[in-house]
Amino acid sequence: MIVDRSLKGARLADTAPVFAALGDTTRLHIVARLSDGGGLSTARLTEGTKVSRQAITKHLHALEGAGLVRSGRVGRERIWRLRATRLAEARHYLDQISIQWDAALSRLRTLVEKEKP
Amino acid sequence: MSTDRIEKEVLLHATLERVWEAISDSNQFGAWFGVAFDGPFVEGARLTGRIVPTTVDEEVARLQKPHAGKAFEFLVDRIEQMQRISFRWHPFAVDASVDYSKEPTTLIVFELREVPSGVLLAISESGFDQIPLARRAQAFAANDGGWTMQTKLIAKYLTMQP
Numbered sequence: 591m592i593v594d595r596s597l598k599g600a601r602l603a604d605t606a607p608v609f610a611a612l613g614d615t616t617r618l619h620i621v622a623r624l625s626d627g628g629g630l631s632t633a634r635l636t637e638g639t640k641v642s643r644q645a646i647t648k649h650l651h652a653l654e655g656a657g658l659v660r661s662g663r664v665g666r667e668r669i670w671r672l673r674a675t676r677l678a679e680a681r682h683y684l685d686q687i688s689i690q691w692d693a694a695l696s697r698l699r700t701l702v703e704k705e706k707p
Numbered sequence: 708m709s710t711d712r713i714e715k716e717v718l719l720h721a722t723l724e725r726v727w728e729a730i731s732d733s734n735q736f737g738a739w740f741g742v743a744f745d746g747p748f749v750e751g752a753r754l755t756g757r758i759v760p761t762t763v764d765e766e767v768a769r770l771q772k773p774h775a776g777k778a779f780e781f782l783v784d785r786i787e788q789m790q791r792i793s794f795r796w797h798p799f800a801v802d803a804s805v806d807y808s809k810e811p812t813t814l815i816v817f818e819l820r821e822v823p824s825g826v827l828l829a830i831s832e833s834g835f836d837q838i839p840l841a842r843r844a845q846a847f848a849a850n851d852g853g854w855t856m857q858t859k860l861i862a863k864y865l866t867m868q869p
Contacts, residue, residue: 617793626759684835687798688713691830695717697739698828702729 592695616641617649621672624659629669712833719823727789730817730828744781748792752783756796780807784814791818798838811837 620635632650636643650670653659663668719726719773729735733744733754784793795812813834820827834866 602851614757624838684713687832687835688715691713693833694740695715695828695830698729699717699719701735702719702725 592692614649616645617653620646620649620653620670621658624670624672627672629662629671631667631669633667635670645672711836712831713835715830717828717830718822718825719828721833723789723819723821723826726826726828730819731786731792742781748783749784750783750786754781754783756778756781781821782812791816793817798832798835813838 615646616639617638624630632643632647635650636646639646639647649659650659654661658673660673661668663669666702718806729739731748733746733748736742737744737746737756737759741759742830743759746752747756748754755778756777779796782795785793786792793814793816795814797807797810798813812840813832815832820829820832
């Protein structure tokens with residue numbers, strides 16, 4: 591049996607693939623706000639946080655650079671949206687590699703456990 | 708579950724020597740890994756591996772088929788006799804038109820521990836968070852365009868935080 595040690599003691603927040611990669615509570619907050627799929631302006635995203643608009647903008651650009659959000663100009667505002675596809679892809683990527691390792695380790699076990707001639 | 712690493716553990720009913728041989732001898736490693744290496748595992752060695760689809764598992768062979776024969780770089784990191792061996796490579800580095808040498812590698816570590824019933828082999832592969840998202844996205848055939856249930860739950864959890 592092949593045990594996936596990375597599943598042990600997982601926290602809910604740890605299960606989000608790219609959320610963990612972000613490693614910053616402000617970015618997590620931004621992603622959470624955008625998570626219902628709707629678009630929000632920079633101003634709206636700054637509301638209710640203790641962070642300056644400038645800092646929020648920096649975080650948004652970092653998220654955009656990572657392919658997690660995209661933006662568009664609507665009038666004088668910039669509206670931000672989550673790129674859901676990228677998140678699902680990041681998760682699936684790791685799953686694919688995990689499956690390949692399971693298969694390779696099964697073959698290793700077959701190799702070492704059979705009797706030597 | 709971490710996004711940066713994969714960790715596996717398997718109990719092998721074999722001697723320490725047998726397991727060490729299977730992971731430290733490049734020919735034997737290649738036989739179960741599904742790769743032909745062009746040289747032995749020596750610390751610091753830069754080897755070329757070529758994918759050889761396995762005949763053992765049909766499902767895996769199907770996944771490997773598009774990549775059969777493709778060459779990739781495999782770096783031997785450290786060797787601690789009978790205990791630990793580690794490598795570096797670029798996962799899914801099978802696009803011939805791409806120069807992967809500038810991209811970050813992942814680190815694969817094999818650790819052996821003798822236990823009463825055999826050998827406990829622990830494998831970790833880490834460094835995925837540094838792989839560009841675009842590179843990760845190329846790795847799949849099926850492209851799920853929507854949210855998974857998991858990410859919906861996470862988003863909900865985060866919005867509940869004070």
